[in-house]
Amino acid sequence: GILRWACELGRLDILLEVSLLSAYNASPRQGHLDQAYNIFAYLKRHKPQCILFDPSTPDINVDVDFKEFDDDAWKDFYEPEEEALPSDMPSPRGASVKMSCFVDASHASNRVTMRSHT
Numbered sequence: 529g530i531l532r533w534a535c536e537l538g539r540l541d542i543l544l545e546v547s548l549l550s551a552y553n554a555s556p557r558q559g560h561l562d563q564a565y566n567i568f569a570y571l572k573r574h575k576p577q578c579i580l581f582d583p584s585t586p587d588i589n590v591d592v593d594f595k596e597f598d599d600d601a602w603k604d605f606y607e608p609e610e611e612a613l614p615s616d617m618p619s620p621r622g623a624s625v626k627m628s629c630f631v632d633a634s635h636a637s638n639r640v641t642m643r644s645h646t
Contacts (some may be wrong), residue, residue: 531568538579
């Protein structure tokens with residue numbers, strides 16, 4: 529519980545590890561407790577953590593060839609949709625924000641349930 533709260537309060541550096549440990553909450557073993565202690569030790573050693581909001585655009589190499597993930601291949605599966613915006617939505621103020629997200633997925637890494645962790 530405390531580790532999940534640490535993630536909610538901004539300790540994103542332990543999010544994956546806490547998520548993996550949380551999968552065993554129903555039937556934890558001694559090894560899981562030992563790993564939770566290791567996470568607490570990491571938090572103690574790395575106290576000054578923060579989330580950085582940088583207004584500059586990151587330099588991302590988009591020249592990577594993703595032939596197997598062609599946008600046209602998904603058009604049959606995902607019909608072209610337009611985002612439904614609320615009619616009473618306030619007008620935007622200030623500069624726009626561009627969000628970027630990088631995900632490393634482990635497809636079906638849990639050999640028992642075949643679930644993925646991202």
